Amino acid sequence: MAANPIIESYVKGNPETHERGDCPFSHRALLTLAEKHVPYKEEYIDFNNKPKWLFDVNPKGSVPVIHDLEADKWVPDSSEIVDYLEDRFPDPSLGKHDAPPHVGEKLFPSFVAALKAKKDTDEESKKIGVLVQELEAINNHLRDNKTPYLGGERPNQADLGLAPKLYHVEVAMREFKGWEIPDLLSNLKEYNQRIRSRDSWKQTYYPEEKVVQGWKAHIEA
Numbered sequence: 001m002a003a004n005p006i007i008e009s010y011v012k013g014n015p016e017t018h019e020r021g022d023c024p025f026s027h028r029a030l031l032t033l034a035e036k037h038v039p040y041k042e043e044y045i046d047f048n049n050k051p052k053w054l055f056d057v058n059p060k061g062s063v064p065v066i067h068d069l070e071a072d073k074w075v076p077d078s079s080e081i082v083d084y085l086e087d088r089f090p091d092p093s094l095g096k097h098d099a100p101p102h103v104g105e106k107l108f109p110s111f112v113a114a115l116k117a118k119k120d121t122d123e124e125s126k127k128i129g130v131l132v133q134e135l136e137a138i139n140n141h142l143r144d145n146k147t148p149y150l151g152g153e154r155p156n157q158a159d160l161g162l163a164p165k166l167y168h169v170e171v172a173m174r175e176f177k178g179w180e181i182p183d184l185l186s187n188l189k190e191y192n193q194r195i196r197s198r199d200s201w202k203q204t205y206y207p208e209e210k211v212v213q214g215w216k217a218h219i220e221a
């Protein structure tokens with residue numbers, strides 16, 4: 001029988017169908033719970049109909065938010081959440097939200113800029129160039145350190161923060177720009193497969209269609 005949950009984790013999704021949504025910040029919180037083997041219960045927030053209580057526990061109205069059922073404590077924001085979980089469940093240690101190495105820190109804004117740039121323009125090539133530099137930094141770190149994960153032999157918070165974002169980069173850039181991560185970045189490509197083969201990823205995964213749907217709405221907005 002599954003252990004009683006200690007943590008409730010509120011993430012983007014559909015509370016009726018229990019389908020998880022496409023949120024890389026929620027994904028980081030879930031990956032952290034899964035890697036730490038914390039008994040948790042996942043709950044879903046409908047973005048078209050956010051409950052009022054969400055704003056009481058997080059005035060920004062964003063997810064993820066967790067509720068520590070034993071301590072009756074609410075924690076919003078993925079960075080604060082992973083720091084809280086590290087203190088509360090220190091074994092295995094994954095480090096805090098700013099765990100080294102500090103590579104790819106501009107990955108998400110670079111990706112969003114590239115994705116939103118008008119197709120077949122100089123601006124688009126420039127923005128994709130900046131995104132490639134971020135991806136190269138991650139690739140070269142993995143290549144030079146010869147470790148399976150950014151954190152070393154095991155993933156740490158640098159991995160759990162970046163991997164969900166790398167998933168969005170790969171899926172959305174392919175769908176909306178017909179662009180693939182260059183084969184030259186082979187260390188990065190292998191890394192993506194490696195982290196996605198972990199049990200924690202399989203437990204917290206959402207399908208590519210969700211990523212596409214989510215970005216389609218943003219691009220068309």
Ligand SMILES: N[C@@H](CCC(=O)N[C@@H](CS)C(=O)NCC(=O)O)C(=O)O
Nearest residue numbers: 023024025061062063064077078079
């Ligand atoms: N800094 C926040 C950002 C979280 C965030 O932006 N979450 C998005 C979903 S992926 C959200 O809840 N946005 C509110 C909305 O779109 O209404 C964190 O790290 O948790």
